[in-house]
Structure formats: C-alpha cells, structure tokens
Amino acid sequence: MSEAKLDRLRAQAAEIGAVDENFIRVLSQVPGYTEALLDSLTRSHVDGAVDHKLKEIIRIMLARQAGDPYFGTLRSKPAAAAGLTEEMIEAGCGDFENDERFSSKEKWALRYAKLMYTEPKSVDAAFYDEGKSHYSEAEIMEIGTFIAFHYGMQVFTRAIGLKVAE
Amino acid sequence: MTEDQIDDGIDHYETSEKISGPERAALRYSDMMANAPEKIGSTIYAELAEHYSESQIVELGAFIGFNIGYHTFFGSLDFYPMFTPDGRLVDQDESRRIYGDNPVSHLDGAVQRSAAPDEAAE
Numbered sequence: 001m002s003e004a005k006l007d008r009l010r011a012q013a014a015e016i017g018a019v020d021e022n023f024i025r026v027l028s029q030v031p032g033y034t035e036a037l038l039d040s041l042t043r044s045h046v047d048g049a050v051d052h053k054l055k056e057i058i059r060i061m062l063a064r065q066a067g068d069p070y071f072g073t074l075r076s077k078p079a080a081a082a083g084l085t086e087e088m089i090e091a092g093c094g095d096f097e098n099d100e101r102f103s104s105k106e107k108w109a110l111r112y113a114k115l116m117y118t119e120p121k122s123v124d125a126a127f128y129d130e131g132k133s134h135y136s137e138a139e140i141m142e143i144g145t146f147i148a149f150h151y152g153m154q155v156f157t158r159a160i161g162l163k164v165a166e
Numbered sequence: 167m168t169e170d171q172i173d174d175g176i177d178h179y180e181t182s183e184k185i186s187g188p189e190r191a192a193l194r195y196s197d198m199m200a201n202a203p204e205k206i207g208s209t210i211y212a213e214l215a216e217h218y219s220e221s222q223i224v225e226l227g228a229f230i231g232f233n234i235g236y237h238t239f240f241g242s243l244d245f246y247p248m249f250t251p252d253g254r255l256v257d258q259d260e261s262r263r264i265y266g267d268n269p270v271s272h273l274d275g276a277v278q279r280s281a282a283p284d285e286a287a288e
Contacts, residue, residue, distance in 0.1 A: 026224055027228070029221035120241060125244065
C-alpha cells in the first residue's frame with residue numbers, strides 16, 4: 001500500500017477516534033490487510049442507515065465482552081459530538097432492557113449484540129422476526145455485520161494485548 | 167487438501183503426525199483465541215515466533231479474529247452453502263439436509279448425503 005493511502009486511512013481513523021496509531025502500526029505489517037480492515041472498521045461504524053451513537057454503544061459493549069481494553073477504551077469523536085455521553089454508554093452496556101431512555105428498537109439492537117456471542121442459540125428466526133418489526137433487512141444486516149466484524153477485531157486485539165497509544 | 171486432513175487438523179492437531187510444527191502452533195493459537203483467550207500469553211507468541219515472522223503472526227491473528235466474529239453471525243442467519251461438498255448447486259432445504267444443523271465433518275454423512283438422487287438410488 002502506498003504511503004499516501006496509508007496517510008489517508010490514518011487521517012480518517014484520527015477523525016473518528018475509534019482506532020488509533022497502534023492498531024494501524026500492527027496492521028501495517030500485513031499490507032494486504034491494512035486498507036481492507038481499516039476501511040471496513042471505519043465504514044461499518046460511521047456509514048449506513050443505523051444510528052452511529054447506537055453502534056458506538058454496541059462496539060464498546062462487545063469490547064467488554066471480548067475482554068479487550070484497546071477498543072473498549074477508545075471513543076468515537078462523531079458520537080460524542082452528536083451527544084453520546086459516558087453515562088449513556090454505561091446504560092447501554094448495563095441494564096438497558098429496563099432503561100426508558102432506550103427505545104424498543106434500540107433495545108432490540110443492543111440485545112442482538114449482547115446475545116450474539118453469549119447466547120447465540122437465542123438469536124434465532126423468532127429473534128430476527130422481532131428485529132424486522134423495527135428495522136429493514138438491510139439495517140439488520142448492517143448491525144449484524146458490524147457486530148461480527150468489530151467483535152472479531154476485538155478478539156484479535158485482546159489476543160495480542162494491544163494498548164491505546166500514549 | 168482432503169477432508170481427512172481438515173478433520174485431523176481440527177480434532178487431533180496436538181498429536182497428529184500429519185500436522186507439522188508450524189501448523190500445530192497456528193492451530194493451537196486459533197483454538198486458544200476461540201476457546202481460551204485468557205490463556206494467550208508470551209509462551210504462545212514465543213512458540214509462534216519459532217515458525218513465523220511477526221507479520222505472519224499478525225496475519226494469522228487478524229484472520230482468526232475475523233472468522234471468530236463472522237461464523238457466529240452467519241450461524242444465527244441459518245443459511246447453508248449453495249453447493250454440495252462435490253460442487254453441485256442445491257437449494258437451501260437440500261443443503262440443510264446434506265450438511266445438518268451443526269457444523270461437523272463432511273465425512274460424517276454429508277458426502278454420502280450429497281450424492282445426486284439418481285446416484286444415491288443406484
């Protein structure tokens with residue numbers, strides 16, 4: 001990958017804040033992966049039809065499940081600018097089912113993330129049917145692939161013991 | 167690569183003589199990432215470093231993480247391969263019948279079940 005392309009990805013990552021230089025440095029060891037993985041991390045997080053703030057809560061919830069301090073520590077700047085607070089992140093990662101600040105739609109998405117790797121058998125046809133009452137199929141795929149991709153990368157960063165850059 | 171080798175690499179990688187030292191280290195790393203991430207430490211990385219460069223270890227780790235994330239998601243969607251083990255295009259009901267509800271060895275019935283109906287009747 002060219003230096004110019006890497007610089008563009010670096011700038012994009014810095015703008016969002018959910019990936020820092022340390023992850024880029026690690027990925028740079030496998031040039032064929034760098035662009036694809038960084039671009040996917042960013043796009044799945046900030047693009048699409050599903051609310052970015054909700055995805056940010058999901059991302060942090062998953063990092064905690066994965067036991068990954070790296071992604072669990074970083075925060076999205078656009079989500080913060082849009083009003084997402086640490087209090088709401090804690091609420092979303094906690095007892096969101098009984099929290100009136102979350103809509104039924106948001107609760108379904110948070111439940112989806114919570115159950116995917118803790119009780120995958122419960123993410124069944126009935127669960128998806130309920131999801132379809134809140135989201136289009138495309139939105140459900142957007143949330144599902146977001147969960148799968150970010151959790152996978154969190155499992156990886158946990159395994160290598162990655163820390164946030166000083 | 168054969169189905170026998172795939173099964174051996176999944177079920178007996180620690181003891182199989184068909185698995186090389188570098189392969190055993192990579193399979194152990196994958197197993198630990200999926201099933202015992204808390205046990206991953208300097209020992210496993212020292213072992214991997216005997217066989218692989220740092221960039222190859224990063225490649226392995228990212229590949230494994232990606233697969234851990236996606237396989238559970240795909241499993242929740244309850245869809246099946248479009249093709250039989252020998253490459254015949256089948257619909258989802260037929261594929262489910264061939265592969266079964268849980269991912270197991272293709273040698274555990276899927277290959278036999280995937281025989282085209284006329285072949286199976288013979």
